[in-house]
Amino acid sequence: MKKFIAAAALLLSAQWSYADIIVDNAYVPQVPPGSMAYAAYLSITNSGAEARTVVGISSPVFGMTHLHHTMMKDGVSSMKSMDKLVIEPGNTVTLQPGGMHIMLMKPAEDVMAAGMVPIKLEFKDGEIIEFNVSIRTLN
Amino acid sequence: MKKILSLVVLLCPLLSLAQVQGIPLDKPRLIPEFVLSDKEGGTFTQSDLQDRWTLVMFGFNSCPDVCPFTMRNLEAAVAETSLRVRPDNVPDVVFVSVDPARDKDKVTDYARFFHPDFRGVTGEREQIDKLVKATDSFYRLMNPDSKGYYDVQHSAFVSVIGPDGKMRAKLEPPFHAGKTAEFLARLQISYRRELLN
Numbered sequence: 615m616k617k618f619i620a621a622a623a624l625l626l627s628a629q630w631s632y633a634d635i636i637v638d639n640a641y642v643p644q645v646p647p648g649s650m651a652y653a654a655y656l657s658i659t660n661s662g663a664e665a666r667t668v669v670g671i672s673s674p675v676f677g678m679t680h681l682h683h684t685m686m687k688d689g690v691s692s693m694k695s696m697d698k699l700v701i702e703p704g705n706t707v708t709l710q711p712g713g714m715h716i717m718l719m720k721p722a723e724d725v726m727a728a729g730m731v732p733i734k735l736e737f738k739d740g741e742i743i744e745f746n747v748s749i750r751t752l753n
Numbered sequence: 754m755k756k757i758l759s760l761v762v763l764l765c766p767l768l769s770l771a772q773v774q775g776i777p778l779d780k781p782r783l784i785p786e787f788v789l790s791d792k793e794g795g796t797f798t799q800s801d802l803q804d805r806w807t808l809v810m811f812g813f814n815s816c817p818d819v820c821p822f823t824m825r826n827l828e829a830a831v832a833e834t835s836l837r838v839r840p841d842n843v844p845d846v847v848f849v850s851v852d853p854a855r856d857k858d859k860v861t862d863y864a865r866f867f868h869p870d871f872r873g874v875t876g877e878r879e880q881i882d883k884l885v886k887a888t889d890s891f892y893r894l895m896n897p898d899s900k901g902y903y904d905v906q907h908s909a910f911v912s913v914i915g916p917d918g919k920m921r922a923k924l925e926p927p928f929h930a931g932k933t934a935e936f937l938a939r940l941q942i943s944y945r946r947e948l949l950n
């Protein structure tokens with residue numbers, strides 16, 4: 615039974631709640647060999663009455679972080695940089711494969727061993743939130 | 754007006770249900786001679802396309818989003834396909850890096866990361882371009898940033914090549930496993946019918 619609970623807890627992805635912001639469904643897929651770029655996916659919900667804007671994203675274990683949008687034009691995919699992310703009141707913005715992602719580059723050497731990636735979001739109004747996103751292995 | 758609106762609302766879920774996973778080509782495209790190779794020196798040429806089904810994806814190893822997403826989904830789609838077709842009709846999957854300068858030594862391990870049977874190859878620019886052109890695909894290496902990193906734009910579809918060495922369809926995102934498998938199984942049936950006629 616204990617084992618079952620532990621397994622169930624593993625399956626449920628973490629959720630972090632702040633004053634009006636909830637972050638959940640966060641994960642970083644394990645990167646294949648030869649890749650210099652990690653991606654982080656998550657959803658951010660704004661339960662407050664005012665629009666909130668993410669103006670900065672960083673991670674202490676990566677040298678470079680970008681917010682990217684995968685664009686599909688005439689069947690060709692490319693990435694576009696975004697300098698901010700606006701979450702309207704009552705809305706959820708979801709970063710997911712084929713849509714938006716946080717691109718993480720220049721990893722510290724032990725990122726994979728740690729099994730998680732600390733992410734810091736900075737809002738326009740000065741609020742800073744930090745949480746640890748787990749690295750999801752393939753199987 | 755209200756009626757139109759409710760019709761639209763009704764239609765939207767239907768449209769997403771009928772989402773296209775693949776497009777058969779009206780005119781199959783014969784793949785000409787080309788030579789690519791894996792890190793162990795094994796070659797991938799047009800003769801590897803004979804007598805089996807092959808799925809070819811173009812990309813690059815440092816692609817953070819589209820390539821890993823596609824490869825993960827192809828793994829699931831091929832597993833689904835193997836439940837529906839004879840073992841010798843289960844397609845091979847080949848990942849072709851269009852970025853040999855960065856990926857030459859890793860592309861083989863890259864593909865195996867997603868499934869031990871997946872092949873990862875690359876080669877000389879001219880050889881890559883032959884296969885890109887033959888499959889109606891596209892890529893472009895972008896300008897490097899101040900730190901020397903460059904992004905690569907590339908086709909997001911997967912080419913389906915039949916046992917006669919002709920490209921017969923394109924698989925399209927999101928590569929839903931069950932629907933892609935269904936599409937491939939049907940494509941194989943119509944291919945065999947065509948052979949009989």
Ligand SMILES: [Cu+2]
Pocket residue numbers: 682693715716717817818
């Ligand atoms: Cu990116």
